[in-house]
Amino acid sequence: MTEHPPDLDLAHLSRLAQEDVRLLWVNDFWDGALEGIAEYQGERCLFVVAEPHLVGAHDEMRRWVLYRLTTEQLQEEERWHALFVAHVGGHFDHTGTAPHEAEQHDPARFYGAYQADYRAPQLERSQAVGWFSAFTVRS
Template identity: 30%
Template sequence: MTPGPVDYRARYMDDCWTHEASVLTGRPQLDGVRMLWCQEFYDGPLDGLAEWRGGEHWYVAVGPVWAERPRRYALHQLTPAQAAAAWQRHHLLDGYQRAAQAGADVAEQWDRAWAERPDHRGAPILGWFTD
């Protein structure tokens, strides 16, 4: 028996950490947010580190990842230690990517680092912005 087609989009979406639109209720729209880099990407950034009012915070896409643009993001407050750890993980994953492009077998290290990434969606939400 031949297996049916794999729904890669649904499979990928299960691994994406986004927010339901309801998290924005009563939250202010923020101006001046600058995305520094993204961790997850699907037709645009889904989450990553941003700068706002002199601090580094975590942003997370709101709604389905295939939603129309502009995409809305919730901005989560991070402690300086959490922001430093995010930078460290970002450089680690970037290093694995460069090593893989050079022919090194780093799939296991990448998978472990990716699986151990923290979920910042539970951190306090400062407000929201669009890209």
């Protein structure tokens, strides 16, 4: 999972309204989305679970931090997502454009490359847009 910048403090970030954050796809999942890409004000941004240490807690109230990505960071996330859709499937895709079934069903082609080559984006505090606890899903 992508790490938050060490100086990140949710108390200094704005809370974003559910209707302003549209889920596009999920990169990591454990009993709900941990990380993925969402659209905010027409821009694709990365979201990361705000308190990973609370995931799976009995009384967990999941929140996420939304980050603007650099052009290079976004291109890399889009590249990995396209590879996932092509070889694993579009079951975590809410863009309305990905087929549910993989075009070339061969998950090893994605997971092998992902484990060997994926590097999570290095985020800076200045990239944080705000935090949210719910998002809109439209497919």
